[in-house]
Amino acid sequence: xxxxxxxxxxxxxxxxxxxxxxxxxxxxxxxxxxxxxxxxxxxxxxxxxxxxxxxxxxxxxxxxxxxxxxxxxxxxxxxxxxxxxxxxxxxxxxxxxxxxxxxxxxxxxxxxxxxxxxxxxxxxxxxxxxxxxxxxxxxxxxxxxxxxxxxxxxxxxxxxxxxxxxxxxxxxxxxxxxxxxxxxxxxxxxxxxxxxxxxxxxxxxxxxxxxxxxxxxxxxxxxxxxxxxxxxxxxxxxxxxxxxxxxxxxxxxxxxxxxxxxxxxxxxxxxxxxxxxxxxxxxxxxxxxxxxxxxxxxxxxxxxxxxxxxxxxxxxxxxxxxxxxxxxxxxxxxxxxxxxxxxxxxxxxxxxxxxxxxxxxxxxxxxxxxxxxxxxxxxxxxxxxxxxxxxxxxxxxxxxxxx
Amino acid sequence: xxxxxxxxxxxxxxxxxxxxxxxxxxxxxxxxxxxxxxxxxxxxxxxxxxxxxxxxxxxxxxxxxxxxxxxxxxxxxxxxxx
Numbered sequence: 001x002x003x004x005x006x007x008x009x010x011x012x013x014x015x016x017x018x019x020x021x022x023x024x025x026x027x028x029x030x031x032x033x034x035x036x037x038x039x040x041x042x043x044x045x046x047x048x049x050x051x052x053x054x055x056x057x058x059x060x061x062x063x064x065x066x067x068x069x070x071x072x073x074x075x076x077x078x079x080x081x082x083x084x085x086x087x088x089x090x091x092x093x094x095x096x097x098x099x100x101x102x103x104x105x106x107x108x109x110x111x112x113x114x115x116x117x118x119x120x121x122x123x124x125x126x127x128x129x130x131x132x133x134x135x136x137x138x139x140x141x142x143x144x145x146x147x148x149x150x151x152x153x154x155x156x157x158x159x160x161x162x163x164x165x166x167x168x169x170x171x172x173x174x175x176x177x178x179x180x181x182x183x184x185x186x187x188x189x190x191x192x193x194x195x196x197x198x199x200x201x202x203x204x205x206x207x208x209x210x211x212x213x214x215x216x217x218x219x220x221x222x223x224x225x226x227x228x229x230x231x232x233x234x235x236x237x238x239x240x241x242x243x244x245x246x247x248x249x250x251x252x253x254x255x256x257x258x259x260x261x262x263x264x265x266x267x268x269x270x271x272x273x274x275x276x277x278x279x280x281x282x283x284x285x286x287x288x289x290x291x292x293x294x295x296x297x298x299x300x301x302x303x304x305x306x307x308x309x310x311x312x313x314x315x316x317x318x319x320x321x322x323x324x325x326x327x328x329x330x331x332x333x334x335x336x337x338x339x340x341x342x343x344x345x346x347x348x349x350x351x352x353x354x355x356x357x358x359x360x361x362x363x364x365x366x367x368x369x370x371x372x373x374x375x376x377x378x379x380x381x382x383x384x385x386x387x388x389x390x391x392x393x394x395x396x397x398x399x400x401x402x403x
Numbered sequence: 404x405x406x407x408x409x410x411x412x413x414x415x416x417x418x419x420x421x422x423x424x425x426x427x428x429x430x431x432x433x434x435x436x437x438x439x440x441x442x443x444x445x446x447x448x449x450x451x452x453x454x455x456x457x458x459x460x461x462x463x464x465x466x467x468x469x470x471x472x473x474x475x476x477x478x479x480x481x482x483x484x485x
Binding site: 179224 | 468
């Protein structure tokens with residue numbers, strides 16, 4: 001039974017939403033507006049009723065109220081949808097101009113967040129700053145993150161005391177990293193909160209690390225080795241698999257049906273696979289499609305952003321009509337992370353560097369929401385990405401953000 | 404003596420045949436397929452076969468997709484773009 005409202009001209013009730021549509025209540029309006037939101041008032045919000053239109057026909061359609069009723073002073077002046085849209089655009093333009101130029105200094109704007117044009121990396125890498133990892137209270141504690149790469153420098157001083165499980169899928173080679181790539185990506189995904197030398201460079205400093213060597217020390221690997229690595233990670237109940245690897249795809253080339261099947265099975269089993277979109281582009285002239293296996297629908301494809309939060313020149317785009325979209329973007333230029341001894345640290349670029357940012361952040365979300373795994377974890381990660389004023393072809397849902 | 408052209412493949416097993424994964428692997432072997440990995444939890448078998456025998460694979464009961472194995476490569480360690 002709807003509660004009794006004091007003699008209001010109720011046109012419609014929706015009990016499950018707790019919303020009523022009423023005709024203009026005349027003199028009672030002032031009392032209602034004064035009361036709304038107070039302790040004694042039953043009303044939470046009062047809003048004028050809007051009219052919506054199918055966009056294709058909007059310019060020729062006028063609000064029905066004009067045809068049926070006279071306009072009283074209490075009602076807003078009805079205007080044509082075109083005028084409304086033009087006015088809205090002017091307001092947005094004005095707001096953007098105001099935000100872009102503040103105190104005479106031009107600054108980058110990211111959906112309301114002002115980003116510095118130069119970064120102070122004394123304490124934290126720019127990547128950890130812009131993804132909000134620094135503010136996060138989560139560490140990925142108790143979450144298993146698998147990194148499929150060239151292995152890891154198991155003697156790196158920054159990782160003493162961490163839970164690290166290793167397996168090599170490269171015949172004749174151990175999981176010890178003889179290249180550097182794997183040590184770097186593992187560092188970004190799971191590096192320590194307090195490294196031996198600042199800045200901090202790792203996201204999920206509390207995660208359990210699973211190092212799957214699927215790429216040789218020379219930097220190559222086969223589908224078979226990668227698939228074996230994925231199976232190992234699944235059997236070890238890893239919530240996230242980070243794959244900073246790929247092979248170029250051509251326009252029109254469909255994604256691997258086998259990798260798609262595997263990735264979907266992984267999602268069903270509670271494992272999210274994140275992969276690099278690819279580095280083949282030479283923007284702005286040349287944009288290459290997302291490569292294999294990131295082009296699979298069930299694999300989260302990560303694009304790279306530079307320090308001005310523009311799409312990195314090498315970053316692939318979702319230009320393939322046969323699938324292969326970019327799902328999300330992350331810092332991928334001048335990314336500092338761990339490197340095999342004796343060098344210890346290195347700063348490099350690539351969608352390979354963007355990918356472990358997302359993987360580490362996924363681990364933070366996995367810790368924050370213990371029941372969210374597989375597709376549910378995917379949803380959490382993309383829902384919290386920050387909107388960018390860049391094409392989704394290039395950045396997907398936007399810049400990844402930590403919980 | 405001429406070398407035999409072999410091709411590296413990944414083979415996926417249909418969902419409904421997963422309970423008899425082992426049998427499917429054995430039947431693949433009978434076609435001349437040399438198994439490298441039998442990944443039961445993925446439902447995928449990887450290996451190699453003489454290219455002239457490839458067509459026999461599709462007729463093995465339970466085989467879903469057959470794909471040539473790709474090689475992925477990353478730049479050398481000195482490269483600043485990885």
